[in-house]
Amino acid sequence: MSRFQVVSGKGGTGKTTVAAALALALATEGRRTLLVEVEGRQGIAQLFESDALPYEERRIAVAPGGGEVHALAIDAERALLDYLQMFYKLGSAGRALKKLGAIDFATTIAPGVRDVLLTGKACEAVRRKDKQGRFVYDYVIMDAPPTGRITRFLNVNDEVAGLARIGPIHNQAQAVMRVLKSPETAVHLVTLLEEMPVQETADGIAELRAAELPVGRVVVNMVRPHLLDEDALRTASGGRRKEIAKTLTRAGVKGSAALVRPLVEQAAEHAQRVGLEREQRAVLAGLGLPLAELPLISEGVTPAALNELAEEFRKQGVGDESADAAGQTPGGGNRRGSAGGVVGS
Amino acid sequence: MTPITDVMPGLETDALLDDPGIRIVVCCGSGGVGKTTTAAALGVRAAERGRKVVVLTIDPARRLAQSMGIDRLDNVPRRVEGIEGEGELHAMMLDMKRTFDETVEAHTDAERARAILENPFYQSLSAGFAGTQEYMAMEKLGQLRARDEWDLIVVDTPPSRSALDFLDAPKRLGSFLDGKFIRLLIAPAKIGGRAGMKFLNVGMSMMTGTLGKLLGGQFLRDVQTFVAAMDSMFGGFRTRADATYKLLQAPGTAFLVVATPERDALREAAYFVERLAAEEMPLAGLVLNRVHGSEAARLSEERALAAAENLEAVGIVDQTAGKAGLGDPADPVAATSPEAPESRLSPERSNDPAPEPPQQEPPSHDRTSRSPEPHSSGRKSANLSVPPTQTEADTDVASVADETSADVSVEQLTAGLLRLHAERMQVVAREQHTRDRFTAHHPEVPVTEVAALPGDVHDLSGLRAVGELLATGSAQA
Numbered sequence A: 001m002s003r004f005q006v007v008s009g010k011g012g013t014g015k016t017t018v019a020a021a022l023a024l025a026l027a028t029e030g031r032r033t034l035l036v037e038v039e040g041r042q043g044i045a046q047l048f049e050s051d052a053l054p055y056e057e058r059r060i061a062v063a064p065g066g067g068e069v070h071a072l073a074i075d076a077e078r079a080l081l082d083y084l085q086m087f088y089k090l091g092s093a094g095r096a097l098k099k100l101g102a103i104d105f106a107t108t109i110a111p112g113v114r115d116v117l118l119t120g121k122a123c124e125a126v127r128r129k130d131k132q133g134r135f136v137y138d139y140v141i142m143d144a145p146p147t148g149r150i151t152r153f154l155n156v157n158d159e160v161a162g163l164a165r166i167g168p169i170h171n172q173a174q175a176v177m178r179v180l181k182s183p184e185t186a187v188h189l190v191t192l193l194e195e196m197p198v199q200e201t202a203d204g205i206a207e208l209r210a211a212e213l214p215v216g217r218v219v220v221n222m223v224r225p226h227l228l229d230e231d232a233l234r235t236a237s238g239g240r241r242k243e244i245a246k247t248l249t250r251a252g253v254k255g256s257a258a259l260v261r262p263l264v265e266q267a268a269e270h271a272q273r274v275g276l277e278r279e280q281r282a283v284l285a286g287l288g289l290p291l292a293e294l295p296l297i298s299e300g301v302t303p304a305a306l307n308e309l310a311e312e313f314r315k316q317g318v319g320d321e322s323a324d325a326a327g328q329t330p331g332g333g334n335r336r337g338s339a340g341g342v343v344g345s
Numbered sequence B: 001m002t003p004i005t006d007v008m009p010g011l012e013t014d015a016l017l018d019d020p021g022i023r024i025v026v027c028c029g030s031g032g033v034g035k036t037t038t039a040a041a042l043g044v045r046a047a048e049r050g051r052k053v054v055v056l057t058i059d060p061a062r063r064l065a066q067s068m069g070i071d072r073l074d075n076v077p078r079r080v081e082g083i084e085g086e087g088e089l090h091a092m093m094l095d096m097k098r099t100f101d102e103t104v105e106a107h108t109d110a111e112r113a114r115a116i117l118e119n120p121f122y123q124s125l126s127a128g129f130a131g132t133q134e135y136m137a138m139e140k141l142g143q144l145r146a147r148d149e150w151d152l153i154v155v156d157t158p159p160s161r162s163a164l165d166f167l168d169a170p171k172r173l174g175s176f177l178d179g180k181f182i183r184l185l186i187a188p189a190k191i192g193g194r195a196g197m198k199f200l201n202v203g204m205s206m207m208t209g210t211l212g213k214l215l216g217g218q219f220l221r222d223v224q225t226f227v228a229a230m231d232s233m234f235g236g237f238r239t240r241a242d243a244t245y246k247l248l249q250a251p252g253t254a255f256l257v258v259a260t261p262e263r264d265a266l267r268e269a270a271y272f273v274e275r276l277a278a279e280e281m282p283l284a285g286l287v288l289n290r291v292h293g294s295e296a297a298r299l300s301e302e303r304a305l306a307a308a309e310n311l312e313a314v315g316i317v318d319q320t321a322g323k324a325g326l327g328d329p330a331d332p333v334a335a336t337s338p339e340a341p342e343s344r345l346s347p348e349r350s351n352d353p354a355p356e357p358p359q360q361e362p363p364s365h366d367r368t369s370r371s372p373e374p375h376s377s378g379r380k381s382a383n384l385s386v387p388p389t390q391t392e393a394d395t396d397v398a399s400v401a402d403e404t405s406a407d408v409s410v411e412q413l414t415a416g417l418l419r420l421h422a423e424r425m426q427v428v429a430r431e432q433h434t435r436d437r438f439t440a441h442h443p444e445v446p447v448t449e450v451a452a453l454p455g456d457v458h459d460l461s462g463l464r465a466v467g468e469l470l471a472t473g474s475a476q477a
C-alpha cells in the first residue's frame, strides 16, 4: 500500500470526508497517519469538530487499537518562509519580504510555485524518519484539490518548468515529482453515482495517466441502499395495486387506497434512480480500477460517523497490501536516494 | 411542506423574467447546487415568454452543452434551436483563456499582444490563477452587455467553492496586476530614488536577488517583461472590472442565489445574501433546488416503518408456510387482519407516534432501524464493493434479481414501498429543518423551489420542465 495517499474528486463529493475516513482506517494496529489539507479551508478541523489547525502537526484522533491520526493544514506562505529560512537563513528579512507582498506574490500568484510548496511539504512528511531511522508516519493522506485541478497540482514539474527553470524551486519540484510518480504515491478519486461526477472521474483518470501519475482507487461515496429491487418495482407499477392497498390496510395503514398511487410513484422514481446508478456503475467498472464504496450517512457526518466509514474501508480491504497492488501504474521507478531540496533533507 | 408559505414570500419568477427593466440575471451559489441548469432553464423560459435572451454558461455538463449546440469552443453566443414562440435564445459557454487572450488583443497593438500571449508567465496566469475564471466571467458579461443586442442576459457563475468568490476574485486579480510588489519589480530604481526609500531599495534588490535565486532568474525576467508589456493595459482592466461591478449594483440587475436544501449550501447562500445587501446589489430571491416532497406525506416516517416491520414479520411466517398467496384462507394474516388491522402492529410499535422520540433524536432512531439495510437489502452495492470481479458481480446480481422477482410476495413489496416512503419522509423532514433555519435568519428573501428530478436535465424539454418548476415553485413551497 502506497505511503502517500492523495484523495481528489469532483467538488462536494466528499473528498475531505473520505480522506479523513481513510486516515482513520489506515491508523489501525498502532500505526500513525498524517492527514493534510492544502486549501486553507480548515475542513479537517470542522470535520473532527476541533479548533482550527495551526501550521503544526498535531494529533486529532485515535483509532481503535491505539493508532493515531495527526493533522496538518499546510499553508503555502508559511512553507515558503520556512523554506527560505532553511536555505538562506533569512531571519527577519523574511518578515520584510512578507510586508512587501513578495511572499504573497510568490505563493498565490505563481500557481506552480504554490503547488510545489504544498506538495513539497507533504512529501517531506512522507519521507521523514525518526532517530531510529523509522518513518515518522506510516501513511500520509492528503485532502487534495478537486479533479479538475489535481493533475496540474501534482504535476508540479511541468508547471514549474515553464516558470522556474533553475534554482532551488526547480530542484524541489524535481524531487517532489520523483515521489509523486513512484509507487509510493496513489491518487484516489471520490465520486457519486451520478453522471457528472462519474464523467469527471473518467476524465481525471485519463489526465492522471497521461501525466504518469499513479492512480489508486475510485471511491464511490454516499451510496444509498436499494430498498426494493427493480423487478419488484416493475411489478408494483403493474397490476398489483389492489393487493398493495389491502396489504397496507392489514399492516395498519389507514386510508390506504389513496396512498397507493403516490407510494408506487415514489417507487418508480426510486427505480429510475437505481437504473441511472446502474449505468454509472457500468461506466466505473469500465475504468479498470479497484473500487471502494462508502454508504450515505443520512444524519450527517459526525466524528462517530467517520469511524463507521473507516470501518467500512477496512471491511473492504482498503489498506491490505495485496488488494492495493493493482492500483499502481508501472513506470515510476525512480526511488529515493537522490532527492534534493527539502524533500531529500 | 406547507409551513414555509406562511413565513417565506414567494419568488415571482415569471414577473422577474417579463420585467423589461431587468437586463441581467446572475445565478450564484456554491458549487454543485445547479446554477448552470437554473441559468439555462431561466433562459429557455424567458425566451419562450418572448424575450431576446443570451445565457452565459460556465462549465456546463457535456450533454447539456451538446443539446443546446454550444459545445463548440468559439467563445461567442450561438442561437439555440427549438425555442417556441417569438423570443430568441442565444447561449455560449465561457472559455476563460480565450476571453483573456481576446481582451489582451483588443486593447493593445498586434505586436505587443503577441509578446504578451507568448510570455510563459502570462500563459500560466491566464490558465491557472485562482480567480481568472471569475474575472473573465465579469469581463464577458461586460462585453455582452456593451453589445446591447439582448433584452436579457442570464449569467451562470464559476464553480467556486464559495459563492462569494465571484464577487471577490476580480478584485484580487486586479489588485495583483496593480500590486505594490509587481510595481516594485518593474521599477525599483524609480522608487529607490525617492528620499527615505533607500532602505527599501536595498531590501528590494536583496529580495529580487533571493526570488531570482529561488525561482530562477528567467522567471523574474518573464514577469518583468510581462508586466512591462501589460503596463498600458492595467488601467483598462481595472476600469472595466469596476464598471462591471457597478453594473451589478444597478437596478437592471437581479441576483438569484441558488442552493440545495443542505446545510453547507444554505450557509453559503446566507453569506451571499448578507454580502449582496452589504454591496447594495439587488437580490431577487433564493432558488431552492432539488427539494424532496411526498404526496403521501400524511403517512409519517414512523408509521410507515412500523407497518413495514409488521409486514416483514409476516413475510417470514409466509415463507415457512410455503409462500401462501394473498387471500389464501390458509394465510393467517389474510384471515384475521381485515377485521382488526390495527392488531397486526407489534406492541412496542404503537400506532401513535407520540410515545416514540424520533423528533428529538432522529440519529439514534435512524441508525438502529436503518443501518442494516445496505447489507441486507442492498445486495448490489455489497457485491460491487468487491473490486476485481466487478463486472461479474454485476451480471450475477442481475440474474439473481430476475430469479427472485417472481417470488416477491405482496407483503415484501408493500414493505419495500413503505421503507422507501419512510426514507423519503426522513429526507423531507431534514430538508425542512435546514430551510427553516435559513428562513429564520432571512425571512425577507423570496423563495422558489425546484423539486428533485430523478434523472439529469440535459435537453430543452428538461430545461422547460425546470423552468415551469421555477415559476410555480413558490406557490407550492
Ligand SMILES: Nc1ncnc2c1ncn2[C@@H]1O[C@H](COP(=O)(O)OP(=O)(O)OP(=O)(O)O)[C@@H](O)[C@H]1O
Pocket (backbone or CB within 6 Å): A009, A010, A011, A012, A013, A014, A015, A016, A017, A018, A043, A146, A221, A222, A223, A294, A295, A296, A297, A298, A300, A301, B161, B264
Ligand atoms: N458518506 C457520506 N454520507 C453522508 N454525507 C456525506 C458523506 N460524505 C460526505 N458527506 C457530506 O457531503 C458534504 C461534502 O463533503 P466534503 O466536505 O467531504 O466534500 P469535499 O469533496 O471535500 O467538498 P469540497 O469540494 O467543497 O472540498 C459534507 O456536508 C459532508 O458531510
Ligand SMILES: [Mg+2]
Pocket (backbone or CB within 6 Å): A015, A016, A017, A043, A143
Ligand atoms: Mg473538501
